[in-house]
Structures are given as structure tokens and as C-alpha cells.
Amino acid sequence: MKKIMLWITDKFAPKMNKVVENPWVAAVAGSMMKGLPFILAGSLISFYNVFRSYVSALPDLGKVADFSFGFISIFLAFLVANQCMEKKKLSRYTIVAGLISIAVFVMFSMPEFNEQGEIILTFNRMGATGMLVAMLVGLFTGCIFNLYSKLHILENNVTIPDFVTEWINNLIPILCILLISTTIVFTIQFDIFDFILSLFSPLQNFGQTLPGFVLICLIPAVLYTLGVSNWLFYAASLPIFMAGIQGNIEAVAAGKEAVNIVTSETVFTAALITMGGMGATLPLNVMMMFSKAKKLKVMGRICIGPSIFNINEPLVFGAPIAFNPIMMVPFWLTSIAGPVIIWFSMRLDLLNIPYRMIQIGQIPAPFSSVMITEDMRAVIVYIILFAVYYIIWLPFFKVYEVQCLNEGE
Known part of the structure; x- marks a missing residue:
């Protein structure tokens, strides 16, 4: 991990700082x-x-x-x-x-x-x-x-x-x-609003594929780190989500299996991809609570309540993650890793695909995960994903923690 931290500190961060400055x-x-x-x-x-x-x-x-x-x-x-x-x-x-x-x-x-x-x-x-x-x-x-x-x-x-x-x-x-x-x-x-939505419309042609799933999770994450709320992109992804869950409801009603993974229930309600909020920031929030940097520790303890309910605007803009060259990258990486792991878990029948329409993203995981999938294996997937997200966040967090400590000095 030291080599990764050195690369972030010596190579990556200086170049990104030039952009942000x-x-x-x-x-x-x-x-x-x-x-x-x-x-x-x-x-x-x-x-x-x-x-x-x-x-x-x-x-x-x-x-x-x-x-x-x-x-x-x-x-x-x-x-x-x-x-x-x-x-x-x-x-x-x-x-x-x-x-x-x-x-x-x-x-x-x-x-x-x-x-x-x-x-x-x-x-x-x-x-x-x-x-x-x-x-x-x-x-x-x-x-x-x-x-x-x-x-x-x-x-x-x-x-x-x-x-x-x-x-x-x-x-x-x-x-x-x-x-x-x-x-x-x-x-x-x-109409610039309609034009922006039209840029995302091609996603609807391959929304129920793995690349489409990753992009549906990654694009709003990238926009979020640039200060743009994911509500902008939600208008483009909603038709994919609604068609997917409706197909699953009809399939199960006809005695068949649900096959559409890309739904709002999978992305938001299960809170496996959005653990703590978009970008899977719950592990980061836990790290911050025990940080050596006072700023991060205080912010971590303030934000943990909303994070448990998958609300992370205070963390994204308060830590901050948005426009922070060190913290933006893991935010993107978790938004790739989560969908990939969930996709293969459901395709390999290691986790049930949701087939009930419950579009509430503020129920804490893993309770929400078990509820929407009706599958106790969701707890195991939750633990695995938490560990994966933790590993992704750790080196970047450590570099940022040192930066905060140096600024404090």
C-alpha cells in the first residue's frame, strides 16, 4: 500500500491539483x-x-x-x-x-x-x-x-x-x-436541458447490459464529484429502471424468473452499490470517525447519521470529496466495483434479483438489501462489498489525512 500512497502523493495529486487550481x-x-x-x-x-x-x-x-x-x-x-x-x-x-x-x-x-x-x-x-x-x-x-x-x-x-x-x-x-x-x-x-438529456439517451439502448449498468452508476458519480446532483442524470436512467422492474414484476407473476438487474431497486433500494450514498462512502465515513486529523474526525462524526441512511451530501461537500483530486478517484472506482460485483452475483444466482417495486433509498443496509432481494445472502454480499470499498478508499484516505495534518501544522 505504501507504493500506492507514494504514487498518489508524488505523481497523481500534483497533476490533479494543477487542474483544480x-x-x-x-x-x-x-x-x-x-x-x-x-x-x-x-x-x-x-x-x-x-x-x-x-x-x-x-x-x-x-x-x-x-x-x-x-x-x-x-x-x-x-x-x-x-x-x-x-x-x-x-x-x-x-x-x-x-x-x-x-x-x-x-x-x-x-x-x-x-x-x-x-x-x-x-x-x-x-x-x-x-x-x-x-x-x-x-x-x-x-x-x-x-x-x-x-x-x-x-x-x-x-x-x-x-x-x-x-x-x-x-x-x-x-x-x-x-x-x-x-x-x-x-x-x-x-432547450439546453433537453439537449443534455439527449446526450445520455443512447444508454437506454444497452441499459440492461454490464457496460450499461456500470455507466448508469459511474456517470452520475463523476458528475457528483464535479458538484452536479445525480438528479440531472436520473431523468435519463429512470426509463431504464422502470422498464426493468416492470419486466421483473410481470415475469414473476407469470411464473418465470426476474432477469433485469438494472433497476432503481438494485442500485438504490438495496443500498449495496450506494452504501452510505452514491460512491459507497460509508466505509470512508467510518475511517473519518477515527482519523488523526481533527477536521476529518469531526466531519465523520457529524455525517455518520445521514450516511447510515445513505444520505451523503454533507460528506461529499463537507469532507470534501467534490473537487478534491485525491478523493474523487476512489469515489469513481467504487462506482465501478459495486455494479460489477452485484452484476456477477445476480447473474451467477448468488443473489436474488429484485422483483418488487420499492423505490426508497434511505433504508439502512443490510436490512434494505435483505428486504428488497428477499435473500439472506445479501448480508454476505454486503460484508464483501464493505471490505472492497474499504480497501479502495484506504490509500486515498491516508494520503488526504496526511495532507490535512500538514495543513493543520
């Missing part, structure tokens, strides 16, 4: 950290809803999530553009760039206007579904302001008052951004 990448990473309180608010409500599903007398706090994490894309549209200006040392544009970025994001969400003059927005595009679009809009806005700043228009002009110069230097990039955006949205009628 790029001002545009750093702007997105900084935006995610500043938006973390809103993400955590949504996660806490998800955690609360686990108990509410068993105690119906508890009040519904869904609106708290709707008006925090439910608006995360709007917040990110502002923050990404704002942080781009900060990282490019263009502080005079930070607020204006953020505000126009919000306007452009709302425009790209394809609003409708009725005869009463009301604007109609698709609410889910304001939340996790729109995070990638919000980031792209923020980067686009930042890019235009950055390019304009290189023109040095009206700089050092003593004949024009400073406030007029500031107005002009804000107005020109704003008009450029709006002209480009209105052309794309209203003239060309280009």
Missing part, C-alpha cells in the same frame, strides 16, 4: 462550497423525512427544502459568475456578473409567458436538475466579462466621470450576454 475550475469549486449551507438544508430535510415516513404525525417540512436546495441552481448561477470574477481578479464585476447570470439561467430554463403577463417556470429546473446548466451559464457569463475586461475600454479616461465609465463597462458585456442568450433561447428555440 485552474481559476475556472476553482470558481466552480468555490461556488459549491459557498452553496453548501443550502445543500445541507435539503439533506437535513431528507434525513428528517426518513423518520417522518414512519411517524406520520411529524409535520411536513418539504417547503424548507423547496426554498433552500430547491433553488440551488439559481444560487449557483450567481455564485459561479461571481467566483469567476473573484478568481480572475475582476472584483468590479462580481455583483453585476452574478446578477445577469441569474437572468440568463432563468432564460435558459425556457419560461413561458401567458396572456395575463405571468411567467411560468418549471420548478424542478431551479433545483438539482438545473445545476449543470447553472454552472455553464455562470462560466459563460464570467467568460464574456473576462474577455471584455481585456479590451480596456475607457480606462484612464479623465474626461468621463468614473461612474459613467463604470456604467458603460457593465452595460456592454450585459448586452452581449443577453443578445447571445436571447438568440439561442428565443430565436433558435434551443
Whole structure:
């Protein structure tokens, strides 16, 4: 393991750090950290809803999530553009760039206007579904302001008052951004949300194969480490999941065997692939609880409750894993190893394939694993997978722990 740790420390991490330190990448990473309180608010409500599903007398706090994490894309549209200006040392544009970025994001969400003059927005595009679009809009806005700043228009002009110069230097990039955006949205009628979904649509042709299964688990994991919620990809994977479980239900009802492995029940409800949440972060959370680094120990103990119920936003953005070059890779590797092991376990009849529709991902494993597969062998698979995930996480965690200790010194 020492050789692996040395390779991570001496070869891999420095190269990845160069990527993460790029001002545009750093702007997105900084935006995610500043938006973390809103993400955590949504996660806490998800955690609360686990108990509410068993105690119906508890009040519904869904609106708290709707008006925090439910608006995360709007917040990110502002923050990404704002942080781009900060990282490019263009502080005079930070607020204006953020505000126009919000306007452009709302425009790209394809609003409708009725005869009463009301604007109609698709609410889910304001939340996790729109995070990638919000980031792209923020980067686009930042890019235009950055390019304009290189023109040095009206700089050092003593004949024009400073406030007029500031107005002009804000107005020109704003008009450029709006002209480009209105052309794309209203003239060309280009829906970027539908376009992004279309990029993933080929998966539906081979979703019930091993490569399809791996990609369905890996792609959202990669997006997650880049700060994009897996809800964006879920719209592409849902048809595969629904067709798969429906086929299994019908097969068992007809006296045949369930054959479709790629279902929401296998990926989420069983909590074998998503042990502790996407990326199988439960073993990592356990390591963090006993870490020598105070930061990791505290975060591990804070996050263990949600992790048991497979909610890991606090861990992903708090440790952090997102935009952390050392911790991103094991997150991806576990998202490959889990599906491969589950695929062969079910294909070789070492574990039953789920055939009941129970789409709840917040039941702790291995209880959920046994419940959905109706197979006690799920406990053995759980133990094996926990060990595999632990081994994958260990060398990367150790390197990151040393890094945290050095920073503390």
C-alpha cells in the first residue's frame, strides 16, 4: 500500500491539483462550497423525512427544502459568475456578473409567458436538475466579462466621470450576454436541458447490459464529484429502471424468473452499490470517525447519521470529496466495483434479483438489501462489498489525512 500512497502523493495529486487550481475550475469549486449551507438544508430535510415516513404525525417540512436546495441552481448561477470574477481578479464585476447570470439561467430554463403577463417556470429546473446548466451559464457569463475586461475600454479616461465609465463597462458585456442568450433561447428555440438529456439517451439502448449498468452508476458519480446532483442524470436512467422492474414484476407473476438487474431497486433500494450514498462512502465515513486529523474526525462524526441512511451530501461537500483530486478517484472506482460485483452475483444466482417495486433509498443496509432481494445472502454480499470499498478508499484516505495534518501544522 505504501507504493500506492507514494504514487498518489508524488505523481497523481500534483497533476490533479494543477487542474483544480485552474481559476475556472476553482470558481466552480468555490461556488459549491459557498452553496453548501443550502445543500445541507435539503439533506437535513431528507434525513428528517426518513423518520417522518414512519411517524406520520411529524409535520411536513418539504417547503424548507423547496426554498433552500430547491433553488440551488439559481444560487449557483450567481455564485459561479461571481467566483469567476473573484478568481480572475475582476472584483468590479462580481455583483453585476452574478446578477445577469441569474437572468440568463432563468432564460435558459425556457419560461413561458401567458396572456395575463405571468411567467411560468418549471420548478424542478431551479433545483438539482438545473445545476449543470447553472454552472455553464455562470462560466459563460464570467467568460464574456473576462474577455471584455481585456479590451480596456475607457480606462484612464479623465474626461468621463468614473461612474459613467463604470456604467458603460457593465452595460456592454450585459448586452452581449443577453443578445447571445436571447438568440439561442428565443430565436433558435434551443432547450439546453433537453439537449443534455439527449446526450445520455443512447444508454437506454444497452441499459440492461454490464457496460450499461456500470455507466448508469459511474456517470452520475463523476458528475457528483464535479458538484452536479445525480438528479440531472436520473431523468435519463429512470426509463431504464422502470422498464426493468416492470419486466421483473410481470415475469414473476407469470411464473418465470426476474432477469433485469438494472433497476432503481438494485442500485438504490438495496443500498449495496450506494452504501452510505452514491460512491459507497460509508466505509470512508467510518475511517473519518477515527482519523488523526481533527477536521476529518469531526466531519465523520457529524455525517455518520445521514450516511447510515445513505444520505451523503454533507460528506461529499463537507469532507470534501467534490473537487478534491485525491478523493474523487476512489469515489469513481467504487462506482465501478459495486455494479460489477452485484452484476456477477445476480447473474451467477448468488443473489436474488429484485422483483418488487420499492423505490426508497434511505433504508439502512443490510436490512434494505435483505428486504428488497428477499435473500439472506445479501448480508454476505454486503460484508464483501464493505471490505472492497474499504480497501479502495484506504490509500486515498491516508494520503488526504496526511495532507490535512500538514495543513493543520
